Amino acid sequence: MRKTGAVPVISGAWALPNAPQFSEGIAKAKELCRSAGGTFAVLNVEGEDEQSQSVLETAFRDARSDEWKEFLADCLKFEAEIAKEISIEKFTFAELEEEEQSLERLRRWFRDLKKRDALQLPAAEQAQKALNSCIDSLEAYAQSVYSAQNGGE
Incomplete structure (x- = not known):
């Protein structure tokens, strides 16, 4: 459940x-x-009164907020990992493949969270921006990998 x-x-x-x-x-x-x-x-x-209804809404909102926070934290970790690989100039296809898998995990997780977010919390928009930033970072890293592997062309 x-x-x-x-x-x-x-x-x-x-x-x-x-x-x-x-x-x-x-x-x-x-x-x-x-x-x-x-x-x-x-x-x-249905809640008997507004306060009773609010208890369930708050529990659901808090659960989704916690999930979005965790997702955002993982996006930051992903970005930090990409920055680290660039700083040490680790431009290998093996590393690129590993980072692509990490990004795919973030994409699946985002889709799952979005399905569960019936309240359409503002954090979902932040998460979309963070995911887009991860995608951009990986694209830039991939360009560096291909450039390094092709002798700097």
Whole structure:
């Protein structure tokens, strides 16, 4: 359920906004639970009052915010890694391939986070900019690698 974007309410109980992007994840979790002999129930609930509703919204918002912060931190690590490789002039295809894999992991992670962000938090826009910066950094590094491997042409 966590991978779907749910937040824990109590042991064994999870909450998600009632939004279409969560249907597939709920269906997978239901199938997995029931195939293992477990019990799975989906309930549509509403807070009794504004404060009750706010508790769930806050939990969901905080969970997404934490994920976006972690993503942004990893983007900074990626950028630092590229800067380090440039500073030590490590312009090898093996290193480029490793960095391409790291960027692909960031791209997949961004897509997953975006699917779960039903509240469309402002941090998603920051994350998109950070990811674009990572892409630009890798492109510049790749140019340096190809130039070094082709004898500085």
